[in-house]
Amino acid sequence: MHQFSYVRPTSLEEALRALQHSPEALPLAGGMSLLSAMKLRLAAPTHLVDLAGVPQLCGVREEGSSLVVGAMTRHAEVAASPIVKRCIPALAALAAGIGDRQVRNRGTIAGSIANADPAADYPSAVLGLNATIVTSRREIAGDDFFTGLFETALAPGELITAVRFPIPQKAAYVKFHQPASRFALVGVFAAIDRKGAPRIAVTGAKAFAFRALEVEEIIRQHGLAPDAVLGLQLSAQDMNHDLHADAEYRAHLVAVIASRAVDCLLRVER
Numbered sequence: 001m002h003q004f005s006y007v008r009p010t011s012l013e014e015a016l017r018a019l020q021h022s023p024e025a026l027p028l029a030g031g032m033s034l035l036s037a038m039k040l041r042l043a044a045p046t047h048l049v050d051l052a053g054v055p056q057l058c059g060v061r062e063e064g065s066s067l068v069v070g071a072m073t074r075h076a077e078v079a080a081s082p083i084v085k086r087c088i089p090a091l092a093a094l095a096a097g098i099g100d101r102q103v104r105n106r107g108t109i110a111g112s113i114a115n116a117d118p119a120a121d122y123p124s125a126v127l128g129l130n131a132t133i134v135t136s137r138r139e140i141a142g143d144d145f146f147t148g149l150f151e152t153a154l155a156p157g158e159l160i161t162a163v164r165f166p167i168p169q170k171a172a173y174v175k176f177h178q179p180a181s182r183f184a185l186v187g188v189f190a191a192i193d194r195k196g197a198p199r200i201a202v203t204g205a206k207a208f209a210f211r212a213l214e215v216e217e218i219i220r221q222h223g224l225a226p227d228a229v230l231g232l233q234l235s236a237q238d239m240n241h242d243l244h245a246d247a248e249y250r251a252h253l254v255a256v257i258a259s260r261a262v263d264c265l266l267r268v269e270r
């Protein structure tokens with residue numbers, strides 16, 4: 001690994017100051033992606049600013065009709081949180097299905113969405129629940145956050161402080177996972193918002209998570225109709241292809257997994 005300095009601030013202000021030291025400084029959350037990237041020399045920060053000692057970035061709370069999850073909240077905490085289970089059980093279930101025990105105990109919600117891995121689970125919840133990304137500078141609508149493969153709307157030195165999820169009427173997450181890593185080959189987050197409108201978001205299938213507008217249209221026209229969703233013929237253009245699954249297979253999987261997610265919506269109370 002190349003040389004870098006390491007600091008562990010104890011407040012948000014101190015963390016932001018430390019990040020301004022150099023344009024090559026990076027925040028460190030759970031380290032599950034960043035440390036591997038550094039070992040492989042895909043990332044070479046000169047300063048690592050460890051956010052683990054910043055209490056303002058931790059914890060989960062209900063705020064009016066929203067659930068607010070602090071940036072440094074670990075996947076295992078989201079999975080076990082009674083507040084998350086009560087407000088958005090599908091989000092707790094999503095977190096429980098990430099990686100393995102070690103990854104869930106280290107990985108954080110902000111690390112996951114800032115990393116914007118095309119196969120990560122949380123991005124589908126950000127879009128499916130119409131979440132807002134709260135940063136040290138502004139609030140970014142979930143629909144505007146993911147901009148490309150491992151790319152987001154975050155500016156250098158901008159820190160995610162929390163993610164605000166409007167509590168839906170009901171939601172469900174279904175993923176077809178890659179068996180070794182448990183990353184999504186295709187994952188679909190389906191939700192009916194407070195006003196009764198459907199939001200269906202897909203991860204794993206393209207360079208970054210996206211809304212499946214065709215599925216939302218089917219639900220608007222026919223209600224929660226899994227068979228109608230299953231019949232969708234989606235184009236394989238722009239779909240990911242790798243050694244795990246080719247583009248045509250992923251296009252087919254999107255319809256299958258979306259249909260299962262819609263079917264789950266029929267069964268869940270919340």
Ligand SMILES: Cc1cc2nc3c(=O)[nH]c(=O)nc-3n(C[C@H](O)[C@H](O)[C@H](O)COP(=O)(O)OP(=O)(O)OC[C@H]3O[C@@H](n4cnc5c(N)ncnc54)[C@H](O)[C@@H]3O)c2cc1C
Nearest residue numbers: 029030031032033034099107108111112120121160182183
């Ligand atoms: C073996 C393995 C299996 C996995 N399986 C899955 C899976 O099934 N599903 C899934 O979704 N994910 C999976 N992951 C990814 C994992 O869940 C982590 O979420 C992810 O690695 C990044 O989170 P982290 O907290 O470790 O962030 P880090 O690795 O510390 O950081 C990742 C990036 O985010 C930036 N960052 C961190 N915090 C902030 C912040 N507050 N503001 C701005 N930028 C920030 C960092 O600078 C870095 O660029 C897996 C990872 C591994 C190693």
